Amino acid sequence: MSKVTYFSGETFPLEMHKVRIIQKLTLLPIEERLRAIEEAGYNTFLLQNKDVFLDMLTDSGVNAMSDRQQAAMLTADDAYAGSATFARLHAKLNDFFGTRYFLPAHQGRAAEHILAKHFVKPGTLVATNYHFTTTKQHITALGGEVVELVDHAGVEVVSDNRFKGNVDVAAFERLVAERGAANFAFFRMEAGTNLIGGQPYSLANLRAVSEICHREGIPLVMDASLLADNLYFIKTREPECADWDIHDIVLAMANLCDVIYFSARKLGFGRGGGIVTNDQALYEQMRAWVPMYEGFLTYGGMSVREMEAITVGLDETLDEDMINQGPLFIAHFVTEMDKRGIPVVTPPGGLGAHVDAMRFLDHVDQRQYPSGALAAAVYLASGVRGMERGTLSEQREPDGSERISDMELLRLALPRRVFTLSQIQYAVDRIFWLYSNRQIVGGLKWVEEPEILRFFYGRLTPVGDWQHELVAKFREDFGDSL
Ligand code: F0G
Numbered sequence: 001m002s003k004v005t006y007f008s009g010e011t012f013p014l015e016m017h018k019v020r021i022i023q024k025l026t027l028l029p030i031e032e033r034l035r036a037i038e039e040a041g042y043n044t045f046l047l048q049n050k051d052v053f054l055d056m057l058t059d060s061g062v063n064a065m066s067d068r069q070q071a072a073m074l075t076a077d078d079a080y081a082g083s084a085t086f087a088r089l090h091a092k093l094n095d096f097f098g099t100r101y102f103l104p105a106h107q108g109r110a111a112e113h114i115l116a117k118h119f120v121k122p123g124t125l126v127a128t129n130y131h132f133t134t135t136k137q138h139i140t141a142l143g144g145e146v147v148e149l150v151d152h153a154g155v156e157v158v159s160d161n162r163f164k165g166n167v168d169v170a171a172f173e174r175l176v177a178e179r180g181a182a183n184f185a186f187f188r189m190e191a192g193t194n195l196i197g198g199q200p201y202s203l204a205n206l207r208a209v210s211e212i213c214h215r216e217g218i219p220l221v222m223d224a225s226l227l228a229d230n231l232y233f234i235k236t237r238e239p240e241c242a243d244w245d246i247h248d249i250v251l252a253m254a255n256l257c258d259v260i261y262f263s264a265r266k267l268g269f270g271r272g273g274g275i276v277t278n279d280q281a282l283y284e285q286m287r288a289w290v291p292m293y294e295g296f297l298t299y300g301g302m303s304v305r306e307m308e309a310i311t312v313g314l315d316e317t318l319d320e321d322m323i324n325q326g327p328l329f330i331a332h333f334v335t336e337m338d339k340r341g342i343p344v345v346t347p348p349g350g351l352g353a354h355v356d357a358m359r360f361l362d363h364v365d366q367r368q369y370p371s372g373a374l375a376a377a378v379y380l381a382s383g384v385r386g387m388e389r390g391t392l393s394e395q396r397e398p399d400g401s402e403r404i405s406d407m408e409l410l411r412l413a414l415p416r417r418v419f420t421l422s423q424i425q426y427a428v429d430r431i432f433w434l435y436s437n438r439q440i441v442g443g444l445k446w447v448e449e450p451e452i453l454r455f456f457y458g459r460l461t462p463v464g465d466w467q468h469e470l471v472a473k474f475r476e477d478f479g480d481s482l
Contacts, residue, residue: 013328016321017417020067027053027383027482030474034380034467041459042376042444044385053383054423056412059326059351061265064417066316069269069309076304086298089307096247096314097254099276101283103290104300104307108225108263108273109134114289115186115221115261115275118282120144124185127175129167129201130154130193132223133393137453140395144185147175154196155406157356158346162237164199165190165230169208181216189257192226192233195389197409198330198351200233203241203252210256220256225263225273227253228323229350235320236327246318258282264306268313269416272302326350326416329424333414336428342435345409352413355431357390360410361441366391368443368463371408372455376462377441378410380470382430383482386412393455437473442466 004014028036028051040046044057055062077084090102105111112135120126122143128135130150139146151168153161167189176184189206193199206222213220227250234241234249241249254260258279264272277283287297294300299307316322327350334348343359357364357371364370371390378386390408397403412427434441444460 012421013325013332015325015417017066017325019064025053026050029482030380030471033383034471037376037379037467041447042372042461043455043458044375044379044387045456046459047379047385051383052379052385054419054427055385056352056414056419056427057385057387059266059413059415060263061271062415062418063266063269064415065269065309066312066417068316069312072308072312073305076308078304079298081296081298083298083304085304085307085311089311092311092314093274093276096250096318097260097276098251099254099260099278101277101280103275103283103286104297104302105261105273105275105290105294106301107265107271108223108261109138110294110301111261111263111273111275112138113293114286115259116142116144117289118286119185119219121185124183125179126185126188127172127218128188129165129190130196132190132194133453133455135188135190135223137395139185149175150193150196154193154199157343157359157407160347162200162233162347163202163205164196164347164349165193165201166205167201167209169205169212172209172212176212176216176218181218184216184218186219186221186259187213188221188223190223190226191230191253192228192350194226194351195393195409196349196407197345197354197411198226198229198349200230200237200349202238203234203249204238206253206256213258219258221259221261222253222257223262224260225266226350227262227267228317229326231317232320232323232327233350246320246323250318264302264310264313268310268317270310270313271306272300272310274300322416326414329414329419329421332421333412333424333428336425337431340428340432340435342431345407352386352411354389355386355410355412357408357410360435360438361443363439364441364443366404366408367402368445369460370443371410372460373441373444373462374410376444376467377434377470378412378431380467381434381474382427384412384427384430386410388455392458395452395454433474433477437470440466440469440473 036051116138120142331348333353343356345354361370372388391405394403448459
C-alpha cells in the first residue's frame with residue numbers, strides 16, 4: 001500500500017512523479033459516440049482513438065515513459081548488427097533476471113511464436129495457470145492443447161484470496177499422472193494473470209510448480225509480461241517477502257524457471273519483447289528462428305530507441321514507488337465502483353479494473369456477449385474505451401460450437417502513469433449511471449465473425465434497439481452535458 005497515510009483517515013493513491021508532457025483529449029457528445037461505435041461494429045478494438053476520451057483498452061505499449069527513458073532514447077546506437085544499445089539491454093536483462101542468454105523479439109506474441117515452434121508438437125500439451133489469447137493461438141495452431149490449472153479461487157469473481165493466479169498443485173500432479181510427463185511441451189506460469197483480472201501468484205506457488213516440473217522433466221516457462229504488478233503483490237501480500245528487495249523477488253522467481261519471456265510493451269514501460277534463459281542448448285536451438293521471423297539477433301524487430309527505453313524501464317520496475325502506481329490506482333478505481341454496488345473483480349489486481357458483466361448485465365445471455373455489450377455501452381455512456389474479456393475473446397470449439405467463457409469481464413486497463421485520479425472519478429460516475437440504467441442494455445450479435453482472434457476484427461450489432469434508448473436516457477438525465 002501507499003507509504004503515506006492521511007490525517008483525515010481517507011485513503012487514496014499518491015503519484016510519486018509529476019507530469020511534464022500532456023496530450024489534449026476530446027470528449028465527444030453521446031450522439032457522436034453512437035456514430036463512432038456503430039462505425040466500429042460495436043467492437044471497441046475498431047474505434048478510432050480520436051473518438052475516445054479515456055483509452056483504457058490496454059496497458060500495452062501505452063504506458064507513459066519517464067524523463068530518464070526519453071533521455072536514453074536519444075543516446076541509442078543505431079546499427080543493424082552489434083549495436084551498443086543491444087549490449088546494454090542484454091546486460092540489463094542478465095542482471096535483472098540473473099540469466100545469460102537473450103533472444104530479442106518485436107513483441108510478446110513473437111516470443112510466444114518462437115517458443116511454440118520449439119516446444120509444441122501435435123498432440124503435446126501445455127499446462128498453464130490460465131491461458132492468454134495469443135499464447136493459446138500459437139499453441140493450438142501447432143496442434144498442441146492448452147490445459148488450465150488455476151486454483152478454483154481464480155475464477156471466482158468476488159474473493160478474498162490474495163493470489164488468485166495460483167496453480168492448483170494437486171490438479172497438476174493428477175494431470176501428470178493421467179497424461180504422462182513426456183507429453184507436456186512445457187508448463188506456462190503467467191505472472192499477473194491477465195484474463196482473470198490481472199491476478200498474481202505467490203512465490204510459494206511458483207516454487208511448488210517448479211518442484212513438480214523439475215522432478216518430472218517438464219520445462220517451466222514464465223510469461224513475465226505482467227511481472228511488475230505480480231512483484232508488487234508478492235512484496236505486499238506474501239509475508240515471507242515483506243522485507244525483501246524487489247530485485248531479490250525477481251531473482252528468486254527467475255531461478256525457479258527454465259525460460260522467461262515477456263512483452264516489453266508491458267514489462268519495462270517500452271515496446272518490444274524477448275526470451276531469456278540460462279540453457280545454452282535451448283538458446284542455440286531457438287536462435288535459428290529469430291532472424292527468420294523477427295530480425296537480426298541484435299535487434300529482433302525492435303528499434304534501438306525502444307531497446308534503450310526498456311533498459312531504463314527495467315530499472316524503474318525495481319523501484320517500488322514506480323510499480324505501486326498501477327496497483328494503487330486500480331485498487332482505488334475498484335473500491336470506488338464497489339462502494340456504489342457496481343459488480344467488480346476482487347481483490348483488485350494489476351493491469352486494470354475489471355467489471356463483472358455477468359452480474360452487471362445478468363439479463364443478457366452469454367451467447368449474446370454481455371461483456372462485449374457492456375464495453376460498447378460504457379463507451380456510449382462515457383467515451384471510455386475498455387476491452388471485452390469474455391466469451392467473445394474465446395475461440396469457437398473445433399466443431400463450431402461456442403466456447404462459453406468462465407468469466408464475463410469488462411477490462412478497464414490503466415496504463416501506468418497516464419491517468420489522473422479525477423479522470424478515474426469521472427469514469428466511476430458514468431459507469432455508476434450506466435449501472436443504474438443497466439436494464440436498458442441488451443446483447444450483441446455477429447455481423448461479421450472472423451475465424452481467428454475474432455475479437456480483434458469482428459463486427460457486431462445490438463440485439464434490439466437498446467443503443468438508441470440509452471442515448472435518449474442519457475439526454476434525459478444529463479441535459480446537454482457531454
Ligand atoms: N502475455 C501476456 C500476459 C499479455 O498480457 C500479452 C499482451 C502478451 C503475452 C502478448 O504480448 O501484445 O506484446 O504481443 N497483452 C495485451 C493486452 C495485448 O492488452 O492485454 P504482445
